[in-house]
Amino acid sequence: MELSERKKKILRAVVERYIQTAEPIGSKALQELTDLNVSSATIRNELADLTELGYLEQPHTSAGRIPSPKGYRLYVNELMEEQRLSLEETKQINDALHLKMRELDKVIDQAGRMVSQLTNYPAFALAGNPRRPTIKRFDLILVDSASFIAVVMTDGNLVKNKLFRLPTDLSEPQLQLLTTLLNTAFVGKTLDQLTPELMRVAEHAAGGSYGLISLVVSFAMEVLDSLENSSVYTAGTSHILDHPEYQDVGKAQKLMTYLSEDRALAQSLALPALNDDGAKILIGPENVAEELKDSSVVLASYDIGDGMKGVIGVVGPTRMDYAKVAAKLSYVADGLSKLFGTPELPPAEPAKDKKEE
Amino acid sequence: MELSERKKKILRAVVERYIQTAEPIGSKALQELTDLNVSSATIRNELADLTELGYLEQPHTSAGRIPSPKGYRLYVNELMEEQRLSLEETKQINDALHLKMRELDKVIDQAGRMVSQLTNYPAFALAGNPRRPTIKRFDLILVDSASFIAVVMTDGNLVKNKLFRLPTDLSEPQLQLLTTLLNTAFVGKTLDQLTPELMRVAEHAAGGSYGLISLVVSFAMEVLDSLENSSVYTAGTSHILDHPEYQDVGKAQKLMTYLSEDRALAQSLALPALNDDGAKILIGPENVAEELKDSSVVLASYDIGDGMKGVIGVVGPTRMDYAKVAAKLSYVADGLSKLFGTPELPPAEPAKDKKEE
DNA sequence: TTTAGCACTCAATCTATCTGAGTGCTAAAC
DNA sequence: GTTTAGCACTCAGATAGATTGAGTGCTAAA
Numbered sequence: 205m206e207l208s209e210r211k212k213k214i215l216r217a218v219v220e221r222y223i224q225t226a227e228p229i230g231s232k233a234l235q236e237l238t239d240l241n242v243s244s245a246t247i248r249n250e251l252a253d254l255t256e257l258g259y260l261e262q263p264h265t266s267a268g269r270i271p272s273p274k275g276y277r278l279y280v281n282e283l284m285e286e287q288r289l290s291l292e293e294t295k296q297i298n299d300a301l302h303l304k305m306r307e308l309d310k311v312i313d314q315a316g317r318m319v320s321q322l323t324n325y326p327a328f329a330l331a332g333n334p335r336r337p338t339i340k341r342f343d344l345i346l347v348d349s350a351s352f353i354a355v356v357m358t359d360g361n362l363v364k365n366k367l368f369r370l371p372t373d374l375s376e377p378q379l380q381l382l383t384t385l386l387n388t389a390f391v392g393k394t395l396d397q398l399t400p401e402l403m404r405v406a407e408h409a410a411g412g413s414y415g416l417i418s419l420v421v422s423f424a425m426e427v428l429d430s431l432e433n434s435s436v437y438t439a440g441t442s443h444i445l446d447h448p449e450y451q452d453v454g455k456a457q458k459l460m461t462y463l464s465e466d467r468a469l470a471q472s473l474a475l476p477a478l479n480d481d482g483a484k485i486l487i488g489p490e491n492v493a494e495e496l497k498d499s500s501v502v503l504a505s506y507d508i509g510d511g512m513k514g515v516i517g518v519v520g521p522t523r524m525d526y527a528k529v530a531a532k533l534s535y536v537a538d539g540l541s542k543l544f545g546t547p548e549l550p551p552a553e554p555a556k557d558k559k560e561e
Numbered sequence: 562m563e564l565s566e567r568k569k570k571i572l573r574a575v576v577e578r579y580i581q582t583a584e585p586i587g588s589k590a591l592q593e594l595t596d597l598n599v600s601s602a603t604i605r606n607e608l609a610d611l612t613e614l615g616y617l618e619q620p621h622t623s624a625g626r627i628p629s630p631k632g633y634r635l636y637v638n639e640l641m642e643e644q645r646l647s648l649e650e651t652k653q654i655n656d657a658l659h660l661k662m663r664e665l666d667k668v669i670d671q672a673g674r675m676v677s678q679l680t681n682y683p684a685f686a687l688a689g690n691p692r693r694p695t696i697k698r699f700d701l702i703l704v705d706s707a708s709f710i711a712v713v714m715t716d717g718n719l720v721k722n723k724l725f726r727l728p729t730d731l732s733e734p735q736l737q738l739l740t741t742l743l744n745t746a747f748v749g750k751t752l753d754q755l756t757p758e759l760m761r762v763a764e765h766a767a768g769g770s771y772g773l774i775s776l777v778v779s780f781a782m783e784v785l786d787s788l789e790n791s792s793v794y795t796a797g798t799s800h801i802l803d804h805p806e807y808q809d810v811g812k813a814q815k816l817m818t819y820l821s822e823d824r825a826l827a828q829s830l831a832l833p834a835l836n837d838d839g840a841k842i843l844i845g846p847e848n849v850a851e852e853l854k855d856s857s858v859v860l861a862s863y864d865i866g867d868g869m870k871g872v873i874g875v876v877g878p879t880r881m882d883y884a885k886v887a888a889k890l891s892y893v894a895d896g897l898s899k900l901f902g903t904p905e906l907p908p909a910e911p912a913k914d915k916k917e918e
Numbered sequence: 919t920t921t922a923g924c925a926c927t928c929a930a931t932c933t934a935t936c937t938g939a940g941t942g943c944t945a946a947a948c
Numbered sequence: 949g950t951t952t953a954g955c956a957c958t959c960a961g962a963t964a965g966a967t968t969g970a971g972t973g974c975t976a977a978a
Contacts (some may be wrong), residue, residue: 933964
């Protein structure tokens with residue numbers, strides 16, 4: 205059953221006022237707040253209806269009304285106005301986006317911090333991989349006769365390296381051989397496929413190379429592993445304490461502890477967000493995780509390129525400024541997608557035959 | 562003036578009891594707690610003395626006594642017994658130390674988490690560099706005709722890389738030339754010394770290489786910059802809320818916010834710790850930072866090798882279990898030093914002429 | 919359908935009182 | 949000189965009424 209215009213107007217006023225003040229709102233205040241020219245008694249009747257229908261709640265008999273999760277949901281779906289960011293805000297975001305190092309981990313971490321700072325809510329950021337990552341390429345660089353750098357590149361064009369120091373000497377040709385061997389034997393394999401047998405075979409082919417193959421492959425496995433179990437970055441958890449709904453230290457602590465459990469967060473949050481574009485809003489009990497049942501989450505996903513997706517999100521009380529948060533989050537997510545979409549700064553000279561790409 | 566044995570005994574009992582219960586302790590309880598065979602009145606007299614001398618405080622006239630910062634200091638300096646870790650605990654730490662990836666950032670981060678989990682206090686970890694880092698070496702690896710990986714190694718043997726994609730083609734010889742150029746022009750320079758002029762000169766020498774030099778050098782600068790301004794990793798901040806002294810949300814928030822400000826933390830904490838070995842304890846007002854004046858900090862430093870030092874630490878109420886925390890922290894710091902001290906796993910075959918090193 | 923009016927409810931605040939742990943001091947005992 | 953028993957005193961914290969006021973639901977009239 206569709207609500208009357210007036211009911212909607214009232215619901216919206218309740219939500220928006222409650223978001224501001226965190227206090228129940230009564231008929232009289234609503235009368236002044238809305239442009240409906242009706243008495244407070246009429247509004248009381250409407251409030252009674254809205255409460256009956258489950259959109260509003262009453263903390264106790266003689267208090268005003270506050271929105272229920274269902275009320276927030278209706279607000280978010282139908283009544284909320286798209287918030288446009290001010291020029292200042294967009295500028296702030298853009299600046300922040302372009303400031304920092306473009307190493308994957310760092311960017312994600314940084315994005316989380318930025319979002320938290322921007323919204324004044326705790327934020328988190330993670331990158332997820334729909335496919336199982338594989339190794340695309342190995343390179344070994346001789347540093348001096350007793351150490352070398354292994355550079356591993358994954359199919360997602362992520363590059364990691366590690367310095368190895370050895371108790372024995374090593375020559376350039378030896379290293380060349382190893383490189384070739386590694387590239388023929390292990391490229392294109394997922395973590396599971398890097399079996400001990402495979403390593404043994406390769407090791408054997410390498411002859412007397414002191415288990416170097418295993419060393420490098422173990423490193424590659426670490427890289428793949430860390431990619432599959434990508435970490436979650438949380439920032440600004442102290443913002444929880446800003447809000448009166450978490451004045452009860454017990455509640456605050458529960459939520460904070462939950463936020464610091466990367467794995468739990470990742471699992472319950474990555475899933476809902478990875479599909480949709482735009483901001484996704486989960487209100488109170490809509491959250492799967494028990495710890496979030498009376499908090500809300502706003503998520504936005506972005507493309508890292510090469511099929512990888514990232515998610516940024518914000519956690520707060522159900523009384524959250526959804527409009528503003530959603531707008532900011534979407535904007536940042538867009539920015540990140542673009543950031544990853546563009547190739548490294550092209551050199552000064554512009555490519556002329558761009559269209560042939 | 563040296564305190565009498567009996568006073569010390571009483572002080573120690575007060576501190577240890579207060580650490581456990583967080584509640585002021587009175588003469589009667591002390592009478593039962595200690596093995597002094599004196600009446601509560603006698604203890605009252607002693608307590609009055611200790612209070613006069615500034616080792617104890619009274620929350621209000623009719624309450625028991627609690628230790629003052631000066632009291633804690635005496636306790637830490639003279640009365641505290643070295644805590645030995647249980648086998649179980651050392652095992653737990655050792656396991657954790659050897660589990661994770663040995664990438665510098667990750668290890669530090671991980672160490673912080675571990676310490677927090679181990680002590681149930683918020684923890685932080687950071688790495689500091691006494692010298693200004695310089696670039697030791699560049700390598701460029703051709704991936705395909707339109708992209709390459711730049712590998713930068715610093716004098717601390719830290720290796721970072723980045724993938725560059727280009728709108729133009731690039732050949733192996735070109736890259737070789739660039740590499741040589743980079744290595745002759747920029748090696749051994751600190752961040753400051755990588756001036757625009759220097760880059761312009763090198764760029765010119767490279768001829769028509771489309772600003773590639775600048776690209777790679779900018780990356781190197783980012784690396785140096787991130788090394789100089791090394792980041793702080795905080796973990797377990799939610800543990801603050803475990804303790805009754807932070808039940809007041811305002812206080813908790815102040816501390817948490819402070820902890821999330823990397824820069825402030827680094828500055829006020831790196832300094833005191835980087836000199837000493839072993840655990841260093843800062844009690845309440847001994848802390849420089851205003852926000853820490855009624856909290857305590859325990860720090861331990863470890864060697865990363867090559868002159869670099871790292872610090873791990875724990876923050877908590879002045880009523881902190883100093884003995885336990887200090888023991889654990891020292892043990893972890895030692896473990897980390899060893900971890901960094903050992904070269905990469907030597908291959909199976911032990912080097913015979915090890916001594917010739 | 920709207921409105922005025924009114925009795926009712928209930929959290930929050932205030933006030934007063936009570937309780938008891940713990941003190942400081944004094945004077946006697948060791 | 950030190951220790952102890954005894955006692956008046958203090959003060960945070962708990963308990964219990966009393967008061968307030970915002971806001972309600974219901975009724976009856978407009």
